[in-house]
Amino acid sequence: MVQVNDFTFSGLHMAGNTSNVVGSRVTPVFAAQVPGLNTLGISMARIDFPPWGINPPYTHPRASEILTVLECSLQVGFITSNPENRLIAKVLQKGDVFVFPQGLVHFQRNIGHTNAIAIAALSSQSPGVITIGNAIFGSNPDIPSDLLAKAFQVDKNIIYQIQSRF
CATH class of the missing domain: 2.60.120.10 (Jelly Rolls)
Structure with missing residues (x-):
């Protein structure tokens, strides 16, 4: 067909x-x-x-x-x-x-x-296609910020700022 x-x-x-x-x-x-x-x-x-x-x-x-x-x-x-x-x-x-x-x-x-x-x-x-930033910081629901803060070795507030952009 x-x-x-x-x-x-x-x-x-x-x-x-x-x-x-x-x-x-x-x-x-x-x-x-x-x-x-x-x-x-x-x-x-x-x-x-x-x-x-x-x-x-x-x-x-x-x-x-x-x-x-x-x-x-x-x-x-x-x-x-x-x-x-x-x-x-x-x-x-x-x-x-x-x-x-x-x-x-x-x-x-x-x-x-x-x-x-x-x-x-x-x-x-x-x-x-997996766009890295979208996957990490724009997941639904969010990946826990403390996990990302530890993974990227930054403060949780930085993670919150990045997640807010996605």
Whole structure:
């Protein structure tokens, strides 16, 4: 009972609205948007950044990502797993590609003076996205502030301030 619309998506040619607190917009093309991707193990996304906009630290629990810069330059990186927690980072120019291994925390930032555009390909039709700040400080209900204060080695009042922003 499939139809042609189950296999198409229109809109990646249009810039996403980046007027938000982080300065980026991800336009996903996952199985939720294109049902024909279901069970194929692939998906993609367009990411738009104004100057100095970021895609804040996040992870895909079910996919690796390969990112291609289409416009401007991006600083990108990921953090290796414990105990090293080593930052692997690079500045990418138009046409450059970078790979983010599945499950590792990673980020992107536009370091140019014009809008940046990137396309991400992912190894899952439903990669999942966990934005670290949102997950830690914006959970519902809140993670107990004393636990976060101990984990981040800061005063509870700092945790309350951060949680109030999420």
